[in-house]
Amino acid sequence: MKDFVESVLRGIGTGSVYALLGLGFVIIYKATRVISFAQPAFMLAGAVLVTYLVGPLGFFLGLAAAAVLTGGLALGVERLAVRPMIGRPVFTVAIITLGIDIAVRVVVNAAIGLDVRQVGDPWGLKVWKLPGGVQVEQRHVAMVLTTAVLIALLFVFFRYTRTGLAMRAASYDQEAALAQGVSVGAVFALSWALAGALAAVAGTFAAVGGSVSESLWLIALTALPVIILGGLDSLPGAVIGGLAVGTVQELTATYQGSLPWLGGNISVVTPYVVMFLVLLVRPYGLFGTREVERV
Amino acid sequence: MLRVQNLEVVYDDVMLVLRGVSLQVPPGRIVALLGANGAGKTTLLRALSGLLGVHDGAITKGAVTLDEKPIHRLRPAAVVRRGVTQVMEGRRTFAELTVEENLRLGAHTRPKGRAEALERMYGLFPVLAQRRGSVAGYLSGGEQQMLAMGRALMSDPAYLLLDEPSLGLAPRLVEQVRDLIVQINRAGTGVLLVEQNATMALSIAEHGYVLETGKVVLDKPAAELLADDDIREFYLGRAERSFRDVKHYKRRKRWLS
Numbered sequence: 001m002k003d004f005v006e007s008v009l010r011g012i013g014t015g016s017v018y019a020l021l022g023l024g025f026v027i028i029y030k031a032t033r034v035i036s037f038a039q040p041a042f043m044l045a046g047a048v049l050v051t052y053l054v055g056p057l058g059f060f061l062g063l064a065a066a067a068v069l070t071g072g073l074a075l076g077v078e079r080l081a082v083r084p085m086i087g088r089p090v091f092t093v094a095i096i097t098l099g100i101d102i103a104v105r106v107v108v109n110a111a112i113g114l115d116v117r118q119v120g121d122p123w124g125l126k127v128w129k130l131p132g133g134v135q136v137e138q139r140h141v142a143m144v145l146t147t148a149v150l151i152a153l154l155f156v157f158f159r160y161t162r163t164g165l166a167m168r169a170a171s172y173d174q175e176a177a178l179a180q181g182v183s184v185g186a187v188f189a190l191s192w193a194l195a196g197a198l199a200a201v202a203g204t205f206a207a208v209g210g211s212v213s214e215s216l217w218l219i220a221l222t223a224l225p226v227i228i229l230g231g232l233d234s235l236p237g238a239v240i241g242g243l244a245v246g247t248v249q250e251l252t253a254t255y256q257g258s259l260p261w262l263g264g265n266i267s268v269v270t271p272y273v274v275m276f277l278v279l280l281v282r283p284y285g286l287f288g289t290r291e292v293e294r295v
Numbered sequence: 296m297l298r299v300q301n302l303e304v305v306y307d308d309v310m311l312v313l314r315g316v317s318l319q320v321p322p323g324r325i326v327a328l329l330g331a332n333g334a335g336k337t338t339l340l341r342a343l344s345g346l347l348g349v350h351d352g353a354i355t356k357g358a359v360t361l362d363e364k365p366i367h368r369l370r371p372a373a374v375v376r377r378g379v380t381q382v383m384e385g386r387r388t389f390a391e392l393t394v395e396e397n398l399r400l401g402a403h404t405r406p407k408g409r410a411e412a413l414e415r416m417y418g419l420f421p422v423l424a425q426r427r428g429s430v431a432g433y434l435s436g437g438e439q440q441m442l443a444m445g446r447a448l449m450s451d452p453a454y455l456l457l458d459e460p461s462l463g464l465a466p467r468l469v470e471q472v473r474d475l476i477v478q479i480n481r482a483g484t485g486v487l488l489v490e491q492n493a494t495m496a497l498s499i500a501e502h503g504y505v506l507e508t509g510k511v512v513l514d515k516p517a518a519e520l521l522a523d524d525d526i527r528e529f530y531l532g533r534a535e536r537s538f539r540d541v542k543h544y545k546r547r548k549r550w551l552s
């Protein structure tokens with residue numbers, strides 16, 4: 001029982017990182033109908049920026065600054081490299097984003113250098129003890145709380161602000177939004193900026209308790225099954241998908257010892273297995289809309 | 296004055312759809328634009344509102360001016376800001392958003408006057424006030440048309456471009472839409488009314504144009520057009536003889552046949 005509860009808590013912690021990444025993918029997808037494979041690079045860029053900013057600014061301010069800077073970087077990349085491709089086949093644009101990912105990562109890797117770079121968070125691997133001997137890692141609590149705050153902010157943004165409303169409208173019918181005077185270009189740019197900022201936070205939290213390295217990229221890869229299982233165009237889907245994948249992954253990691261014939265690393269594969277099972281039952285993901293299939 | 300001068304529009308670099316169209320909408324007046332399917336009415340409205348780009352269309356000749364200033368190179372948002380707003384064919388309300396959100400979006404270019412404009416719209420369209428919290432996708436066709444018009448009016452345009460507002464509506468609703476257009480116009484908004492329902496359009500318009508395969512073929516006061524034999528035959532279906540040829544005749548809109 002203790003193992004179970006601890007795995008679930010860990011799962012929700014790592015799952016909230018997946019949720020943040022997934023939200024970024026979905027925001028870009030809803031605005032532009034493109035899956036951006038550049039998200040992993042922004043995740044890495046954000047974490048590396050934090051390692052540089054934590055000295056002068058401290059962790060929290062550093063994280064906020066890194067999120068803003070990464071958002072700005074993503075906005076610039078969209079404007080320079082993605083916008084000119086609008087109207088090309090979706091596949092072409094997706095490949096362009098893959099190219100962007102590689103380019104940004106090359107630059108960021110140079111910035112990592114040979115040292116061990118840490119994000120300088122206050123939690124490390126410290127734990128809190130709960131009743132019943134259950135231990136919960138502080139970093140996981142921090143991840144969940146941060147994610148919850150960001151989700152609440154996004155909700156308010158999309159529900160109540162003029163710009164958020166314009167983004168929702170443009171996502172539903174671009175031409176009709178244009179006809180009301182919405183600048184669809186600004187919507188594209190903003191979607192990339194938001195996704196970049198979210199990726200920066202996700203990347204930083206993924207590096208908490210360890211160090212920043214190129215292997216963060218593997219975590220970003222997990223966001224793909226997350227969004228496909230949640231439904232490509234659903235923000236709640238990205239959150240629930242992220243939490244579900246995180247939890248299943250941790251549970252498998254904990255209990256795979258009792259199923260030795262599965263081998264030692266099955267938890268890495270579980271996101272894809274979950275995605276596969278969900279798609280069997282619900283071809284558009286848990287919360288996806290049907291129309292998405294036609295795009 | 297909203298003026299179209301000798302306008303040529305091409306789709307996909309090759310399809311010449313408007314071939315030198317000229318027309319004008321004086322401020323505060325209703326002008327009707329009639330024409331068979333595919334004549335280029337929607338294309339003309341897109342040229343006015345800056346939406347040609349979305350369809351790979353481009354203006355290759357001529358100009359659109361608003362009070363003598365050219366507006367045909369502006370982006371859609373800039374055109375809306377200058378006071379020309381289009382209600383697209385088929386309503387195109389945002390089905391996933393609520394009625395009120397649809398209206399709020401209409402004021403995207405004018406956030407300051409939003410609350411006041413919202414009250415004005417609820418006064419003009421009491422149905423929308425009742426359903427302000429419900430999702431637009433659940434509205435009936437007539438309500439959607441009102442929502443689309445209300446949304447466009449939220450930007451407080453000097454000129455409203457209406458693309459077939461009566462399309463697919465029952466006769467009583469057509470009358471209601473017609474009365475609303477008159478009311479909107481009385482409040483000072485100029486209206487360019489694209490219609491297949493010629494009787495309805497000409498009954499409220501001051502002037503009318505008939506477009507055929509990208510050219511203006513008739514340009515007369517509405518009362519004269521209404522009395523015109525060709526128009527009567529072609530649009531009102533009084534005679535079985537065709538306007539130009541039988542094929543053309545058959546291209547009339549659904550509800551006339």
Ligand SMILES: Nc1ncnc2c1ncn2[C@@H]1O[C@H](COP(=O)(O)OP(=O)(O)OP(=O)(O)O)[C@@H](O)[C@H]1O
Pocket residue numbers: 306307310312330331332333334335336337338339350351384
């Ligand atoms: N995006 C487009 N690309 C290429 N051709 C187009 C496009 N949109 C319209 N056309 C063509 O331009 C011509 C005029 O179309 P338009 O939609 O302006 O006609 P319309 O008068 O509005 O017709 P309707 O009464 O059916 O709405 C038609 O021949 C149509 O096939």
Ligand SMILES: [Mg+2]
Pocket residue numbers: 336337338384458
């Ligand atoms: Mg049309």
